[in-house]
Amino acid sequence: MLERLDETPPQIIMQVAAEFAADHRANKIDLGIGVYRAEDGTTPILQSVLEAERRLLKSETTKSYLGPAGDPDFNLAMSEIILGRHSAQGRISIVQTPGGSGALRLLFDLIKRANPDATIWLPGPTWANHVPTLTQAGLKHRTYRYFDSVTLGVDFAAMRASLEQVPETDVVLFHGCCHNPTGADLSAEQWDAITQIVQERKFTPLVDIAYQGFANGLEEDAYGVRSLLAHTPEMFIASSCSKNFAIYRERTGMAIAISANADIAALAMGQMRDLARVGHSMPPDHGAAIVRTILRDPELSDIWKQELEDMRLRISEIREALATAFRVRTNSDRFDFLATHRGMFSLLGITPQQVGRLRDGHAVYMVSDSRMNVAGLRHEQIGQFVEAVLSVID
Numbered sequence: 001m002l003e004r005l006d007e008t009p010p011q012i013i014m015q016v017a018a019e020f021a022a023d024h025r026a027n028k029i030d031l032g033i034g035v036y037r038a039e040d041g042t043t044p045i046l047q048s049v050l051e052a053e054r055r056l057l058k059s060e061t062t063k064s065y066l067g068p069a070g071d072p073d074f075n076l077a078m079s080e081i082i083l084g085r086h087s088a089q090g091r092i093s094i095v096q097t098p099g100g101s102g103a104l105r106l107l108f109d110l111i112k113r114a115n116p117d118a119t120i121w122l123p124g125p126t127w128a129n130h131v132p133t134l135t136q137a138g139l140k141h142r143t144y145r146y147f148d149s150v151t152l153g154v155d156f157a158a159m160r161a162s163l164e165q166v167p168e169t170d171v172v173l174f175h176g177c178c179h180n181p182t183g184a185d186l187s188a189e190q191w192d193a194i195t196q197i198v199q200e201r202k203f204t205p206l207v208d209i210a211y212q213g214f215a216n217g218l219e220e221d222a223y224g225v226r227s228l229l230a231h232t233p234e235m236f237i238a239s240s241c242s243k244n245f246a247i248y249r250e251r252t253g254m255a256i257a258i259s260a261n262a263d264i265a266a267l268a269m270g271q272m273r274d275l276a277r278v279g280h281s282m283p284p285d286h287g288a289a290i291v292r293t294i295l296r297d298p299e300l301s302d303i304w305k306q307e308l309e310d311m312r313l314r315i316s317e318i319r320e321a322l323a324t325a326f327r328v329r330t331n332s333d334r335f336d337f338l339a340t341h342r343g344m345f346s347l348l349g350i351t352p353q354q355v356g357r358l359r360d361g362h363a364v365y366m367v368s369d370s371r372m373n374v375a376g377l378r379h380e381q382i383g384q385f386v387e388a389v390l391s392v393i394d
């Protein structure tokens with residue numbers, strides 16, 4: 001029967017990774033795949049994670065099943081990081097998921113069960129996996145205006161105008177921080193305005209927060225989630241521990257549904273548990289056990305927060321150094337946006353042909369829409385990168 005299958009379109013980011021691996025030029029630069037890299041080019045295991053693993057090795061007594069909702073201590077500890085202090089007690093349903101991707105899939109499935117006709121509104125552009133995941137869940141999508149390709153920032157007036165058309169029955173997906181792929185984030189004032197639109201239009205927000213701590217700080221990056229939580233009766237949150245704990249391959253994340261009251265929250269929890277059961281049955285334990293061990297130990301928690309802050313500061317230093325190097329070299333502010341963007345990604349704003357020339361002529365790899373992983377650059381490569389970009393856009 002397998003011969004009846006259609007060919008699968010290539011997964012663009014994986015394709016860039018394969019092309020990079022096959023390139024033997026010594027000076028090649030990988031700005032494709034979305035993983036944090038330290039100044040030495042590695043994606044290291046955090047010290048807090050290693051210490052948590054040591055402790056787990058000594059203390060774990062069983063590998064028995066976890067249950068479809070995952071580890072309740074992890075769920076509580078991590079939800080406190082995301083939600084902070086709030087007044088939604090009793091209205092929260094949480095399921096531990098295999099990564100943020102698993103959280104998104106579970107929430108899309110939940111939405112499909114609650115309202116099969118719901119449309120998911122996505123920012124233009126958005127993370128490449130959003131559309132395939134919601135489509136697989138049987139949902140439709142539409143795009144709201146977000147990125148301004150001229151200023152390379154958020155076109156908030158256009159975004160507001162789009163959101164004012166969304167019907168009450170639909171769901172709008174927002175990136176909590178570090179917008180992927182553009183790097184253009186909302187300010188606190190803009191989040192407040194969005195919260196007001198959500199209150200007026202009464203559609204349901206879904207916040208995808210995969211990079212908490214990478215933009216402006218752990219607390220600061222939760223501003224949007226918390227603003228919505230304080231003012232909307234119903235919302236969804238998909239969270240990932242892949243980046244902020246650097247445990248990408250441990251597949252650790254969480255799906256949160258906020259309901260209007262405790263009775264509805266119990267209904268949502270039952271459905272979420274059921275969706276986990278028919279999807280992956282039970283989530284993998286190790287990553288969540290690491291996160292729980294760190295967050296429940298004040299000393300380990302402080303080490304982790306400092307390590308997260310160090311990653312954030314490195315990204316922000318590279319951004320500043322890049323913008324400065326472009327400014328000095330071009331005598332213009334054309335690339336200043338690199339310093340104002342947040343998180344690992346920026347859309348450089350060059351054409352797919354120019355991205356191809358960067359790859360072929362200069363061994364610089366990024367996604368064809370010109371999404372670059374800023375964290376893939378080492379300080380010593382900035383000069384090479386700036387010259388390569390300027391040579392393909394001239």
Ligand SMILES: Cc1ncc(COP(=O)(O)O)c(C=O)c1O
Nearest residue numbers: 099100101127180208210240242
């Ligand atoms: C916007 C966004 N959401 C969700 C995810 C999923 O992360 P995970 O690796 O935890 O599945 C990513 C990962 O790149 C992402 O960029």
